[in-house]
Amino acid sequence: MANxxxxxxxxxxxxxxxxxxxxxxxxxxxxxxxxxxxxxxAGHSLGNMVVSSAISDYQAAVNRYFLIDAAVxxxxxxxxxxxxxxxxxxxxTAFLPHTQWNKEFDGIYPSKLxxxxxxxxxxxxxxxxxxxxxxxDRFAPxxxxxxxxxxxxxxxxxxxxxxxxxxxxxxxxxxARELATFLHITRxxxxxxxxxxxxxxxxxxxxxRTTTGKILGSNYGGWGFNIxxxxxxxxxxxxxxxxxxxxxxxxxxxTNTMLDGVFTDxxxxxxxxxxxxxxxxxxxxxxxxxxxxxxxxxxxxxxxLYAPETGSTFASTHRDTLLARxxxxxxxxxxxxxxxxxxxxxxxxxxxxxxxxDIRPRIGPNPPWPANRTTTDWRHSDLREVAxxxxxxxxxxxxxxxxxxxxxx
Amino acid sequence: MIPSSRVVLLPALLxxxxxxxxxxxxxxxxTLHVLDEEGAPVDRAEARIGAERRPKGEExxxxxxxxxxxxxxxxxxxxxxxxxxxxxxxxxxxxxxHYGVWLTFRAKDPVQGKWQPWNPTIQVLLKRxxxxxxxxxxxxxxxxxxxxxxxxxxxxxxxWVVPYGNGKMSDLIFEADRHVQSxxxxxxxxxxxxxxxxxxxxxxxxxxxxxxxxxMPYLAPDDGYAATKTWLESRHTLENGEVKIISTASRRMNYxxxxxxxxxxxxxxxxxxxxxxxxxxxxxIGTRAPKSGLAFNYYLNPDGTRNIEYDPxxxxxxxSNSDDSAYKSLAP
Numbered sequence: 115m116a117n118x119x120x121x122x123x124x125x126x127x128x129x130x131x132x133x134x135x136x137x138x139x140x141x142x143x144x145x146x147x148x149x150x151x152x153x154x155x156a157g158h159s160l161g162n163m164v165v166s167s168a169i170s171d172y173q174a175a176v177n178r179y180f181l182i183d184a185a186v187x188x189x190x191x192x193x194x195x196x197x198x199x200x201x202x203x204x205x206x207t208a209f210l211p212h213t214q215w216n217k218e219f220d221g222i223y224p225s226k227l228x229x230x231x232x233x234x235x236x237x238x239x240x241x242x243x244x245x246x247x248x249x250x251d252r253f254a255p256x257x258x259x260x261x262x263x264x265x266x267x268x269x270x271x272x273x274x275x276x277x278x279x280x281x282x283x284x285x286x287x288x289x290a291r292e293l294a295t296f297l298h299i300t301r302x303x304x305x306x307x308x309x310x311x312x313x314x315x316x317x318x319x320x321x322x323r324t325t326t327g328k329i330l331g332s333n334y335g336g337w338g339f340n341i342x343x344x345x346x347x348x349x350x351x352x353x354x355x356x357x358x359x360x361x362x363x364x365x366x367x368x369t370n371t372m373l374d375g376v377f378t379d380x381x382x383x384x385x386x387x388x389x390x391x392x393x394x395x396x397x398x399x400x401x402x403x404x405x406x407x408x409x410x411x412x413x414x415x416x417x418x419l420y421a422p423e424t425g426s427t428f429a430s431t432h433r434d435t436l437l438a439r440x441x442x443x444x445x446x447x448x449x450x451x452x453x454x455x456x457x458x459x460x461x462x463x464x465x466x467x468x469x470x471x472d473i474r475p476r477i478g479p480n481p482p483w484p485a486n487r488t489t490t491d492w493r494h495s496d497l498r499e500v501a502x503x504x505x506x507x508x509x510x511x512x513x514x515x516x517x518x519x520x521x522x523x
Numbered sequence: 524m525i526p527s528s529r530v531v532l533l534p535a536l537l538x539x540x541x542x543x544x545x546x547x548x549x550x551x552x553x554t555l556h557v558l559d560e561e562g563a564p565v566d567r568a569e570a571r572i573g574a575e576r577r578p579k580g581e582e583x584x585x586x587x588x589x590x591x592x593x594x595x596x597x598x599x600x601x602x603x604x605x606x607x608x609x610x611x612x613x614x615x616x617x618x619x620x621h622y623g624v625w626l627t628f629r630a631k632d633p634v635q636g637k638w639q640p641w642n643p644t645i646q647v648l649l650k651r652x653x654x655x656x657x658x659x660x661x662x663x664x665x666x667x668x669x670x671x672x673x674x675x676x677x678x679x680x681x682x683w684v685v686p687y688g689n690g691k692m693s694d695l696i697f698e699a700d701r702h703v704q705s706x707x708x709x710x711x712x713x714x715x716x717x718x719x720x721x722x723x724x725x726x727x728x729x730x731x732x733x734x735x736x737x738x739m740p741y742l743a744p745d746d747g748y749a750a751t752k753t754w755l756e757s758r759h760t761l762e763n764g765e766v767k768i769i770s771t772a773s774r775r776m777n778y779x780x781x782x783x784x785x786x787x788x789x790x791x792x793x794x795x796x797x798x799x800x801x802x803x804x805x806x807x808i809g810t811r812a813p814k815s816g817l818a819f820n821y822y823l824n825p826d827g828t829r830n831i832e833y834d835p836x837x838x839x840x841x842x843s844n845s846d847d848s849a850y851k852s853l854a855p
Binding site for chain 2: 267268312460462483486
């Protein structure tokens with residue numbers, strides 16, 4: 115796992131593979147403490163995938179967990195969907211889906227066809243593991259851990275805005291800008307982080323939209339289309355007579371009759387509307403043996419996912435890889451937005467906007483900030499990129515909430 | 524349609540390489556039109572537009588390249604820079620006697636060597652500093668001591684009233700009621716009342732809560748205050764599995780506030796203290812906690828006038844909280 119890769123989705127897979135080892139380390143550390151209530155853990159960016167999995171999946175006994183710039187979908191901590199919730203509604207207002215699904219084709223493909231809802235087709239029997247192929251509540255907060263979300267509304271890597279939500283570019287479009295910028299990788303001759311505006315959003319939107327899946331996005335699932343459903347080829351019957359050239363099946367052409375007769379639950383389970391992936395596509399996952407504490411790599415054909423007899427077992431084995439590569443998020447990252455549930459459960463504020471006055475008090479109308487910055491936005495990794503006097507309240511707040519200055523209760 | 528990535532990938536990479544080798548980045552241009560709160564142009568204001576330049580050597584990202592100048596007699600300034608990225612560009616305007624502005628401008632991807640939109644005109648509101656006064660200013664983060672019982676909060680003392688704190692006068696009276704089955708099933712109500720007839724809150728919603736400067740008017744209105752305000756929090760799972768959540772707090776909401784109202788025998792207000800609440804009251808119902816929590820930011824002017832322009836350097840509240848300076852300087 116030591117090799118470097120700029121591929122975000124693969125890094126997510128590695129993050130899940132690392133989590134059990136972090137849990138082991140925390141358990142060892144905790145055993146050495148005179149006061150076992152002192153275990154504070156802070157995660158930065160994708161490191162939060164590791165910490166969250168360690169807590170949720172491997173019972174890492176963490177008392178206080180500080181999410182900083184978390185590159186994890188907010189819905190993983192609160193899966194409620196709807197207006198003003200972290201999970202966006204399945205309509206044209208959502209900006210997480212690839213825009214071809216809810217904006218570009220003069221309509222919205224029925225939500226039943228969306229990759230983000232595929233798991234709902236497997237509610238029965240209750241034991242089918244494919245119903246867990248969703249980011250929603252993947253890391254539902256544990257009762258024994260206090261979660262604090264230090265996010266920034268000035269994020270660039272996890273950021274987004276309306277202007278960039280109108281149209282999802284292709285991978286080529288992304289490359290035409292600057293590859294390193296969008297992949298948010300550090301060049302060999304640079305320190306710190308490059309710009310990377312909206313990288314995280316693109317990584318989610320381009321799931322299922324790239325040819326190889328080796329640079330950005332992925333080449334199965336996601337917001338790709340299953341060409342057998344999506345394309346009408348010459349010679350087929352069209353609304354206005356035989357189809358002469360290949361055309362796409364537009365949202366308005368999908369009638370309720372089609373949903374009931376063509377796109378039934380049974381059909382979509384085995385042959386989804388989104389890109390199912392190639393027959394030869396392999397899916398690999400790090401597996402942890404709780405007895406031997408060893409990690410091994412297991413790879414299998416993706417086609418097993420769609421077969422009734424193997425689908426559930428396959429999903430159970432490769433759940434996290436499928437989440438990383440196949441299932442897009444429907445909420446912004448927790449490093450960009452607050453997760454209200456953390457505060458409502460705790461009965462106190464647990465969400466802190468590092469771009470706001472809580473962490474950066476203003477002197478006059480604006481907070482003090484280095485003059486060589488174009489704006490006062492608190493960007494990804496500014497906790498280390500900006501000098502301590504500007505960012506010290508972040509550390510003071512962590513010290514206060516983590517009881518690092520006094521006795522632990 | 525499915526993008527034919529292989530077809531467009533090569534030219535895109537070629538374009539990227541040529542651009543990179545040439546070492547020239549696209550141009551970014553903005554025009555600022557600076558006006559005061561009465562719509563009059565502000566001339567000779569120091570203006571700066573900036574975008575991100577290409578990092579040099581081992582530099583980290585995020586460094587800006589800037590065009591600086593002053594506004595003309597009509598309040599205009601135009602600036603142009605060569606920008607590695609203008610996705611998080613910005614502009615900065617300041618003039619003595621005014622509240623400065625430093626804001627983000629997000630450009631879209633460049634077309635033919637120019638970040639889009641090319642040279643848009645941005646209206647910048649530069650509010651004058653009129654008469655900032657010392658006030659009791661505080662960011663409150665507290666637990667509500669009791670349920671189903673009115674609990675007073677003293678805005679001058681910055682604390683709950685006795686016996687829950689050292690406060691003496693109940694400027695704000697909160698009453699919280701909650702019914703919690705689990706994190707997924709709960710509902711509750713927080714009610715705010717006041718001690719005196721004439722006391723109350725007056726809504727003031729802003730379109731963009733993130734804009735710097737004076738977010739509310741210089742003066743509080745002398746009429747229109749409501750004697751009670753209620754916030755609801757609930758979460759229920761419907762039979763069809765849909766989760767229904769109600770949370771009535773709004774980030775865009777702010778309030779004028781009037782407390783300690785004294786009236787004459789005809790009901791006319793003789794004296795009162797005016798102030799403001801920045802952003803909404805936030806009630807944390809506490810589904811896993813024994814008590815609810817409450818957070819809000821207030822500014823209370825003790826001089827009896829309706830002036831609510833706060834001087835951040837003169838907070839009348841002295842507390843031992845080392846973090847309190849953050850709340851003293853929340854905003855003018």
